[in-house]
Amino acid sequence: MISCSDFLNEISNYLDGEVAADVRTQLEAHLSHCQTCSVLIDSTRKTIRIVADSQCFDLPDNVLGPIAEQIISRIQKPGYQRSDT
Amino acid sequence: MNDEQPSLLLCFALFRDQFGYVPNLFVAQRAAPHLVQAQADLIANIFFAAGELSRIQKETIAMLFAATRQNAYCATLHYRNLQTLGISQEKLNKVLEHRPVSGSSRGTVLLDLAVALAGDRTAARACVACACSHWTAKTVMDAVLASALSAFFCELSSRISHAPDFPLLALFPPAYVEPGQVDTLPFDMSTIKEAISRVVPNSFTNLRGQDDESELEVASALAFQEFLATAQITHPSASVSRQFDKDVNDPDRDLVNSAQNGDVVAFSQLVHRHGRGVYRTLIGLLGDSDEALDAMQDTYLKAFQALATFQGRSKFSTWLLTIATNVGLQRLREKHPHESLDDTPDDIDAFRPRQLRAWTDNPEEWYSKKESRQLVEGAVRKLPAKYRAVLMMRDIEELSTEDAAAALELSIPALKARLLRGRLMLRETLSIHFGKEREEARS
Numbered sequence: 001m002i003s004c005s006d007f008l009n010e011i012s013n014y015l016d017g018e019v020a021a022d023v024r025t026q027l028e029a030h031l032s033h034c035q036t037c038s039v040l041i042d043s044t045r046k047t048i049r050i051v052a053d054s055q056c057f058d059l060p061d062n063v064l065g066p067i068a069e070q071i072i073s074r075i076q077k078p079g080y081q082r083s084d085t
Numbered sequence: 086m087n088d089e090q091p092s093l094l095l096c097f098a099l100f101r102d103q104f105g106y107v108p109n110l111f112v113a114q115r116a117a118p119h120l121v122q123a124q125a126d127l128i129a130n131i132f133f134a135a136g137e138l139s140r141i142q143k144e145t146i147a148m149l150f151a152a153t154r155q156n157a158y159c160a161t162l163h164y165r166n167l168q169t170l171g172i173s174q175e176k177l178n179k180v181l182e183h184r185p186v187s188g189s190s191r192g193t194v195l196l197d198l199a200v201a202l203a204g205d206r207t208a209a210r211a212c213v214a215c216a217c218s219h220w221t222a223k224t225v226m227d228a229v230l231a232s233a234l235s236a237f238f239c240e241l242s243s244r245i246s247h248a249p250d251f252p253l254l255a256l257f258p259p260a261y262v263e264p265g266q267v268d269t270l271p272f273d274m275s276t277i278k279e280a281i282s283r284v285v286p287n288s289f290t291n292l293r294g295q296d297d298e299s300e301l302e303v304a305s306a307l308a309f310q311e312f313l314a315t316a317q318i319t320h321p322s323a324s325v326s327r328q329f330d331k332d333v334n335d336p337d338r339d340l341v342n343s344a345q346n347g348d349v350v351a352f353s354q355l356v357h358r359h360g361r362g363v364y365r366t367l368i369g370l371l372g373d374s375d376e377a378l379d380a381m382q383d384t385y386l387k388a389f390q391a392l393a394t395f396q397g398r399s400k401f402s403t404w405l406l407t408i409a410t411n412v413g414l415q416r417l418r419e420k421h422p423h424e425s426l427d428d429t430p431d432d433i434d435a436f437r438p439r440q441l442r443a444w445t446d447n448p449e450e451w452y453s454k455k456e457s458r459q460l461v462e463g464a465v466r467k468l469p470a471k472y473r474a475v476l477m478m479r480d481i482e483e484l485s486t487e488d489a490a491a492a493l494e495l496s497i498p499a500l501k502a503r504l505l506r507g508r509l510m511l512r513e514t515l516s517i518h519f520g521k522e523r524e525e526a527r528s
Contacts (some may be wrong), residue, residue, distance in 0.1 A: 008438070009505070011508075012504050012505035015191055017195075022175075028405065038440055042440065042444060043440075043444045043512050043515075043519070044509065045191070045231070046444055046519065047511055048508060050449060050519075051476070051480045052459060052483070053479055054458045054462075056363065056461045057368045057462060058361060058458075067356075067381060068360065071353075071356055075352070075389050
């Protein structure tokens with residue numbers, strides 16, 4: 001019989017499909033009667049989904065463009081050498 | 086001895102390294118030398134190349150596919166490989182017993198997909214759609230390609246029908262999946278084209294163009310294409326196979342070659358192509374936009390200086406992210422020594438769940454895209470660097486556990502522990518915005 005604390009430690013592996021079959025069976029047995037852990041796993045699953053879909057920290061073209069230009073101009077400066085040259 | 090012999094020997098050396106000493110297979114394979122090169126290339130480009138899924142995940146999918154097809158030789162071959170890669174017999178036996186059930190979780194839906202691709206085509210299309218609701222399209226593509234490779238091996242193996250080189254597994258009867266109704270699939274064409282151009286080598290696409298093409302070669306090549314078609318994917322060889330260059334497993338290869346020869350315009354294109362991923366990796370480490378942009382410049386300058394050392398053993402994008410990680414880690418140590426990524430003891434209370442109210446059923450619909458992005462960015466910035474860096478790599482850049490652990494120089498258990506804590510802390514912050522009581526208050 002596993003505890004809520006054991007369950008907590010395995011949530012991430014469970015959601016990533018990285019637990020052994022016997023552990024998985026025990027976790028699912030625990031889930032079937034523990035409302036708290038059911039809420040926890042549902043909200044963690046949704047957290048992962050929201051984060052993946054959020055397109056967070058995207059770099060707009062009007063920022064990327066000038067940064068790329070700065071990089072190229074530094075590379076082209078006299079004296080800037082590649083390690084093989 | 087014709088001029089193909091040396092490359093054939095190299096291919097057999099690769100098979101021996103991967104599958105052990107399998108003399109009967111080698112003898113049988115000599116009947117179809119063009120296929121030997123194609124197999125070696127496909128193994129290298131699908132199983133070995135860095136992708137969304139790990140080698141173990143891809144080979145597990147291939148094993149289950151072969152088992153569902155009742156091809157004991159191929160299933161056993163993958164089973165033995167996976168044992169060599171450290172997977173226990175108990176775990177492998179469980180995978181072989183896998184049967185799809187309704188309401189699959191993220192962890193099992195790719196196994197369902199392998200079973201479906203090996204069996205019922207209608208169910209396979211539904212499974213592809215279902216898998217795309219849990220994983221990115223690129224990840225699902227990797228699973229489809231691993232299945233396609235397995236289909237190719239199964240076809241080949243059943244046609245050359247040589248004596249087995251090892252005792253075969255006893256397989257259970259195939260599983261069946263309930264067909265589902267799907268009209269369109271959530272792949273976009275650019276993802277598909279990128280994935281195929283990444284993995285399908287010239288030696289394979291040219292198979293059908295050989296003057297002395299045999300029935301075996303054509304049938305095996307078709308088996309691969311047929312399974313890409315299962316997921317409604319058009320194989321480019323039908324129209325553009327002759328346009329492929331030497332080696333297409335890295336979409337950046339040509340640009341990198343040009344940049345290595347001093348072409349600054351090509352390097353500029355690489356900056357534009359990968360700038361966003363580099364920036365996100367650095368934000369994950371440093372947490373501050375200005376610092377991340379500054380570190381991004383350092384990253385590309387270092388990459389340009391080291392270009393001559395890049396030999397294409399990994400994808401250019403992976404190589405670049407490793408440089409970005411090193412730049413970010415160095416800055417973190419210099420400028421923010423308190424934000425250590427080292428394995429300092431954790432305050433267990435910091436990630437103990439406190440918000441235990443149920444979430445709304447469709448949290449994505451609750452805020453606009455812009456609001457959601459702002460909520461996530463705010464919550465991610467609040468995380469300590471050691472959790473933020475891992476979470477960005479795994480859940481936003483979607484690197485595999487192995488690649489993220491290697492880039493951050495962490496053991497896999499340490500990476501997983503940090504991912505768990507990062508996710509729990511993020512869940513805690515977002516719970517305030519997605520709890521059911523907010524839904525009730527709004528309605």
